[in-house]
Amino acid sequence: MAIKLLLEKAHVQGIRTYEVYRREGGYTALEKALKEMSPEAIVEELKKSGMRGRGGAGFPTGMKWSFIAKPEGVPRHLVCNADESEPGTFKDRYLMEFLPHLLIEGLIISSFALGSNATYIYIRGEYAWIPDILEEAIREAKAAGFLGKNILGTGFDCEIYVQRGAGAYICGEETALIESLEGKRGNPRIKPPFPAIKGVWDRPTVVNNVETLAALVPIIKMGGEEYAKIGVGRSTGTKLISACGNLNKPGVYEIDMTISVEEFIYSDEYCGGIPNGKRLKACIPGGSSVPILPANLLLKTAKGETRYMNYESLSDGGFATGSMMGSGGFIVLDEDQCVVKHTLTLARFYRHESCGQCSPCREGTGWMEKILKNIETGKGKMSDIDLLWDIQRRIEGNTICPLGDAAAWPVAAAIRHFRDEFEWHITNPQEAQIRNFGLAHYADPIHVPVTA
Amino acid sequence: MSEQQLFKVTIDNITIEVPAGTSILEAARKIGGEVAPPAMCFYSKLKGSGGKCRTCLVEVSKGSEKDPRPMPKLVASCRTTVMDGMEVKNITSPKVVDARAGVVEFLLLNHPLDCPICDQAGECHLQDLSYEHGKEGTRYEFQRRKFKKHDLGPYIQLHMTRCIMCFRCVYTANQVTDSRVHGVLDRGDHAEIATYIEKSLDNDFIGNVIDVCPVGALTDKTFRFKNRVWFLKPMDAHRDCPKCSGKVTLWNRGEEVFRVTARKDEWGEVEDWICNECRFEKKNSSDWVIEGPREISRHSVISQGHYVNTVKPTETFLAVNDGRAPHLLLDIHSESDVNKPEIELSLINGPAHSNNFNSK
Numbered sequence: 001m002a003i004k005l006l007l008e009k010a011h012v013q014g015i016r017t018y019e020v021y022r023r024e025g026g027y028t029a030l031e032k033a034l035k036e037m038s039p040e041a042i043v044e045e046l047k048k049s050g051m052r053g054r055g056g057a058g059f060p061t062g063m064k065w066s067f068i069a070k071p072e073g074v075p076r077h078l079v080c081n082a083d084e085s086e087p088g089t090f091k092d093r094y095l096m097e098f099l100p101h102l103l104i105e106g107l108i109i110s111s112f113a114l115g116s117n118a119t120y121i122y123i124r125g126e127y128a129w130i131p132d133i134l135e136e137a138i139r140e141a142k143a144a145g146f147l148g149k150n151i152l153g154t155g156f157d158c159e160i161y162v163q164r165g166a167g168a169y170i171c172g173e174e175t176a177l178i179e180s181l182e183g184k185r186g187n188p189r190i191k192p193p194f195p196a197i198k199g200v201w202d203r204p205t206v207v208n209n210v211e212t213l214a215a216l217v218p219i220i221k222m223g224g225e226e227y228a229k230i231g232v233g234r235s236t237g238t239k240l241i242s243a244c245g246n247l248n249k250p251g252v253y254e255i256d257m258t259i260s261v262e263e264f265i266y267s268d269e270y271c272g273g274i275p276n277g278k279r280l281k282a283c284i285p286g287g288s289s290v291p292i293l294p295a296n297l298l299l300k301t302a303k304g305e306t307r308y309m310n311y312e313s314l315s316d317g318g319f320a321t322g323s324m325m326g327s328g329g330f331i332v333l334d335e336d337q338c339v340v341k342h343t344l345t346l347a348r349f350y351r352h353e354s355c356g357q358c359s360p361c362r363e364g365t366g367w368m369e370k371i372l373k374n375i376e377t378g379k380g381k382m383s384d385i386d387l388l389w390d391i392q393r394r395i396e397g398n399t400i401c402p403l404g405d406a407a408a409w410p411v412a413a414a415i416r417h418f419r420d421e422f423e424w425h426i427t428n429p430q431e432a433q434i435r436n437f438g439l440a441h442y443a444d445p446i447h448v449p450v451t452a
Numbered sequence: 453m454s455e456q457q458l459f460k461v462t463i464d465n466i467t468i469e470v471p472a473g474t475s476i477l478e479a480a481r482k483i484g485g486e487v488a489p490p491a492m493c494f495y496s497k498l499k500g501s502g503g504k505c506r507t508c509l510v511e512v513s514k515g516s517e518k519d520p521r522p523m524p525k526l527v528a529s530c531r532t533t534v535m536d537g538m539e540v541k542n543i544t545s546p547k548v549v550d551a552r553a554g555v556v557e558f559l560l561l562n563h564p565l566d567c568p569i570c571d572q573a574g575e576c577h578l579q580d581l582s583y584e585h586g587k588e589g590t591r592y593e594f595q596r597r598k599f600k601k602h603d604l605g606p607y608i609q610l611h612m613t614r615c616i617m618c619f620r621c622v623y624t625a626n627q628v629t630d631s632r633v634h635g636v637l638d639r640g641d642h643a644e645i646a647t648y649i650e651k652s653l654d655n656d657f658i659g660n661v662i663d664v665c666p667v668g669a670l671t672d673k674t675f676r677f678k679n680r681v682w683f684l685k686p687m688d689a690h691r692d693c694p695k696c697s698g699k700v701t702l703w704n705r706g707e708e709v710f711r712v713t714a715r716k717d718e719w720g721e722v723e724d725w726i727c728n729e730c731r732f733e734k735k736n737s738s739d740w741v742i743e744g745p746r747e748i749s750r751h752s753v754i755s756q757g758h759y760v761n762t763v764k765p766t767e768t769f770l771a772v773n774d775g776r777a778p779h780l781l782l783d784i785h786s787e788s789d790v791n792k793p794e795i796e797l798s799l800i801n802g803p804a805h806s807n808n809f810n811s812k
Contacts, residue, residue, distance in 0.1 A: 168639065185636065190503035190531045356617055356636070356643030358504050363558035366641040370594045387591055394554030397525045398506055 002269070003230055005218035005238045006211070007254045010098050016133065018140035021101040027146055029220040033109045034154050037220075042113035046216070048224030050236040055081060055172075055209030056287065056327040057402075058311050067196040068114060069204040077200045078116035079181065079207045080107055082123040082130075083165050083172040087288040087349060088329030091240035092210035094252040096123075096130050099214070100137035104160065106216040108146060111158045114206055119160045122177050125167040134162050169353035173401045174207040176355065187357045188401035209327075211240055231257040235310035239325070245283075245332035248272035257310035261285070262299045264309050265332065278334035281439050282418070285314050286326020288346050289406030291413030292339070293323050294442035304448035319413070335439035340425050340432075343414040344372040350407035361404040364395040368411055375422060378429030385422050389415055418442070461534040463487050463510075464544045476529035476540055477508055481719060488719075489542050490552075490581050492559070492666050493618035494530035495721060501623050502530035505616065506555045507581060511548050514539035526551055549585075556586035562596045562641070563667075564613045572668030574681040574753045577720060578616065599644050604634070605652025607659060607673050607732050612644050615669035621645065621661035628725050629657045645669065656695065659731040663714050663722050674732050675703075675711035677803035682753045684710055689740035695727040701746050702737075708798040709735045718749065735798060 014020040021027070033042055047062030068076060080103070084092040096103055103121075111119045123131055138160050141147045149157045163181055165171045171180045175189035178200050199205020215237060219227045228236045235257040244250045247265070249272040255264065265280065266273045274280060280295040299307060302321035307313050311325045333342065351365040368391055374380045392408035392415075399405070415422060421437040457472040463480050464487050470479045478496065480488040489510055494502030502508075508530050512523040517537030526548060529540070542548055560582060567573040599612040617636070622645075625632035633655070634647045647653065653661075661670050684703040691698045703711045712731050714722035734740065748755040769778055785793060790809045800808050 170639070190528065352640060354640040356638075356640045357619075358506050359555055359558045359616065360506055362617065362641050362643070363561045367558075367561060367592060367594075394551065394558070398509060398551050398555070400503060400528075 002254065002259070003238060003256045004254050005230075006095065006099070006102065006214055006240060007252070010094075016098060016100060016137075018101060018137070018144060021099075022144070026101055027105055027141075027144075029217045030105050030108055030146060031152065033220050034112055034152050034156065039113045039115060042109065042216075042220065045224040046113075046219060049219045049227040050224075050234060051212070051215055051219065051227065052235070052311060053209060054211035054215070054239065054328070056086070056289070058325060061208065061212055064196070064208075065114060065206060067194070068206055069197045070115070071204070075117060075203055076115050077203055077205045078107070078111050078114050078119045079174075079177065079200065079205055080119070080121040080210060080213055081172060081174065081177055081207050082121050082127070082210050083177060084210070084327075085124055085126075085169040085172050085353075086327050086329055087346070088244055088284065088331040089242050089287045089327045090244075091242040091252050091328055093127055093130065094242070095210055095214055095240070096127075096134060100133050101141065102214045102217055103134070103210055104137050104141050105146075106213040107160055108141070108151070108158055109216045109220055110206075110208070110213050111160075112151075112154075112156055116206075117157050117159065119158060120181060120200070121160060121162045122171070122181055123162060123164055124171070125165045128164075131162045131164055138162070168355075169349075170355045170401070170403060173403065176401065177207060178205065187355050188403075190400055232308070232310055233312055235312060235325075239309075239328055241309065241328045241330050243271050243330040243332070245330075246274050246278060246334035246337070247332050248275050255309055257308070259309055260299075261307045261309055261314075264330075271332070274332065274334050278336060279439050279443060280332065281335045281337060281442050282333040282339060284323070284329070284331040284333075284410075285309075286324045287329030288331070288349065289402075289409060290324040290326040291319055291322075291409050292333075292342075292417065293413070294417045295439075296443055296446050297321050297417070298323075300446065302446060302448070304446070319409070320416070323413070336436060338376075338436045339414055339418040339421050340372065340376050343411055344369065344376050346410045347372050347407070350403065354403060354407070355401075358400045358404070360395045361399045361407065364391050364404075365407045367391055368407070372411075375425050376432075378425070378433055380422075380426040380429070382423070382426055384426070385415060385419065459534050459536040459538070461536075461538045461540065463540045464542050470534060472533075474534055476510060476512075476527075476532050476534055476538075477502075479534050480529065480540075480542065486543055489529050490577075490585065491530055491719075492577055492581065492616060493620060495620050495623070495664055496719075497721060498620060498623040498627060498664070501618075501620055503528045505559070505618055507552060507559075507585070509548060509551050509555070511541040511545040512538060513541050513545075552585045553587060556582055557590065559616050560586065560590060561592045562613070563616070564596060566614070569677075570611075570614065570668040571671040571676060571681075572614075572665075575720075576668060577666035597641060602644075602646045603650060603652070604647065604670075605654050607728065608653050608662060609671045609673045609676055610645065611669050611671070612646070614667050615645055616667055617643060617645075618666055620664040620666070621670060624661050624664050625653075625658060628660055629655045631655055654728075656728050657725055659728045660714065660722065660725050662731075663716070666720070672711055672713075672731075674735070674801075678798060678800075679703075679705060679710050682756055684754075685757060686746040686748060686754065688715065688743040688746045690743065691730070691734065691740050693727060693730050696730060697724040697726070698730060699724050700726055700730055700740075702740060702742070704737075705798070707737050708796055709737055709740070710798045711735075715746070 009015050009024050043065050051061050052058040053061050168186050170176045171186040173188050176186040180186035195205040238254050238256050241253050264270045282292050282294050283298045284292045301307050301316045314325045316322045347369040351369045354361045354365045356362045371384050392411045395404045396408040424437050425432045458469045461479050466483050489508035491508045492505035509526040510529040514520050516535030604610045637646050662672050687702045689702045700712050701715050702709050714726045792809050
């Protein structure tokens with residue numbers, strides 16, 4: 001049985017309410033942090049835990065927190081990034097919907113550690129019913145004396161505000177989120193200055209993912225060193241994976257990053273395999289932005305080693321033969337799925353969500369979508385594949401924010417690994433309208449060259 | 453005066469010392485010539501501008517003396533400040549040349565390329581950019597995007613299809629005028645400059661958005677379709693204006709003033725903002741004190757007229773003909789219904805039409 005730190009109590013009846021959460025041992029980490037620990041000690045504990053940001057980039061959170069500027073007389077802010085809009089990712093929604101108090105507790109501890117008296121939860125607009133849950137939890141926490149003025153007699157004041165977004169993927173990018181939070185158009189800012197120096201209202205700000213902040217609670221409870229023992233290498237602790245696609249049991253799973261990808265997909269404890277006896281064709285292991293992998297490269301690395309569900313193993317081989325952990329949106333495609341159509345769907349998404357600020361992303365995403373649509377509907381040309389490659393190459397790395405990269409990577413990976421499926425679409429335009437390319441050779445074992 | 457810290461920065465193997473806090477682009481502009489990266493959205497007089505168009509991307513091959521690591525990605529030179537000992541590659545880097553060609557292609561993807569009917573032609577930064585850094589053809593085979601037309605009022609004409617989303621006009625309205633009534637609506641490739649409710653842009657100093665617009669998206673309605681800029685003669689002139697400096701460039705043809713703009717420096721940036729009254733209302737030579745012809749780069753199509761140092765020829769006919777006027781076999785103006793000499797083209801509202809010349 002895997003270790004569960006975040007979702008341990010998720011199925012307790014009424015855990016959404018303060019009474020049950022408190023009865024189940026809630027807010028003890030908060031009491032420990034505020035009464036026994038100094039803010040520096042909390043950051044130190046977090047550094048020891050080695051936890052990496054759960055939002056997608058995987059940057060060590062302790063280090064991020066130590067970058068925050070502390071000028072005299074300027075308030076600092078903590079912002080919780082609940083703008084979870086990545087296709088395939090829905091772990092934060094689960095956390096906020098079922099365990100709101102876990103997030104609130106983590107938020108108060110983090111606010112104390114960072115010295116934030118006004119903390120914001122920026123939640124995506126489409127999660128229309130969750131702000132009410134969060135605000136109810138904030139109200140209950142306030143009534144119990146964990147929020148407001150002079151919390152637990154420590155002299156620390158903290159308020160948490162829930163701010164709804166208006167439905168833009170780009171507002172999940174931290175500087176765009178800050179702009180939107182300030183009431184402006186959600187355009188990413190040009191960095192530097194980083195939010196740790198100039199964030200919300202030009203004040204030092206830390207923006208963290210929901211899961212990251214919730215994970216503060218187990219870290220404080222068990223201590224950073226204990227937390228670091230879970231998992232492997234630099235992938236410490238537990239990670240929420242939202243599995244979806246062609247799976248028998250899609251949903252949110254908490255894993256301790258020691259299991260293999262194969263076990264995650266096929267074992268009954270987790271996703272329970274692929275329905276109707278279909279075979280695995282491809283998978284996007286970390287949300288729509290990360291490179292797609294064919295079945296053979298997903299289960300084994302290019303060196304022939306088993307691939308595990310953790311940051312290092314999933315990115316083994318770089319973008320040539322690997323992918324990324326990302327935000328943990330695990331999308332599985334079975335043999336009946338069409339990679340070209342899938343890539344078109346993603347390209348359409350990124351075209352629609354580009355903010356329009358910088359030219360490569362604004363113009364390039366739309367162009368890629370149009371070409372992919374041509375290929376998908378049987379009007380493609382062979383040269384279109386190389387053209388797509390050229391467009392994505394010129395978007396990647398040349399934009400202000402990572403959305404350009406996120407739009408370019410899926411297209412690049414699809415062409416890199418599934419080029420023959422694209423070619424088949426172009427050479428058999430009529431047939432491609434009525435049937436799919438199928439599994440083809442994508443699950444064949446990879447030839448591993450033996451080195452002396 | 454306190455000692456200002458000077459940083460040594462090498463751009464394309466040319467070393468220059470600049471004060472700390474200078475951006476790479478401004479340092480490169482001090483060197484001048486081809487070393488200066490093109491800039492479509494950066495405007496040194498507008499705070500916060502730049503970083504968006506990505507044409508000024510450069511490669512930083514050495515971060516600084518203290519930290520010699522190169523920067524992993526190409527950086528926007530307009531928003532990256534120099535460090536001591538920094539080494540920058542602009543046109544000497546194949547990566548930069550390639551990325552810039554890509555950006556030019558992206559900018560031209562949905563651009564209508566209607567230069568033959570565009571008032572900006574001849575002084576358009578996108579034309580310059582595509583001549584210098586672009587490829588001759590496009591690989592885009594789809595319909596270019598269109599927008600619903602918005603009327604911005606009596607002075608300013610908006611052509612959204614030509615816009616490259618530099619945001620300069622937004623910053624101008626924020627920083628130069630007393631209030632901003634236009635902005636960017638929508639997002640992504642359907643983002644557009646517009647006023648939300650059909651509202652005319654008429655607050656004072658708003659005319660400056662015409663000068664800052666690098667393309668023909670915002671043009672002067674009082675000059676619309678009247679003349680090509682390269683047929684006009686830019687003259688420096690000034691007047692006592694209670695609102696602005698009154699220092700402008702008049703664009704003349706003969707003695708007629710066709711349009712008034714601010715004076716632009718060699719990077720296409722205005723020297724002084726001018727008010728709406730100077731720009732739109734003062735279209736008579738008598739309103740202005742003319743200083744002399746304005747120097748225009750000899751690479752510009754505007755300088756093809758070689759008007760600098762030219763002397764207006766004196767009429768010799770009367771002198772040699774004992775003061776008698778020439779005997780005309782046919783006065784074209786009495787026969788033709790167009791081009792009446794008493795009607796000044798520059799004063800007609802809108803492009804000249806035969807209706808303007810119909811004798812009553």
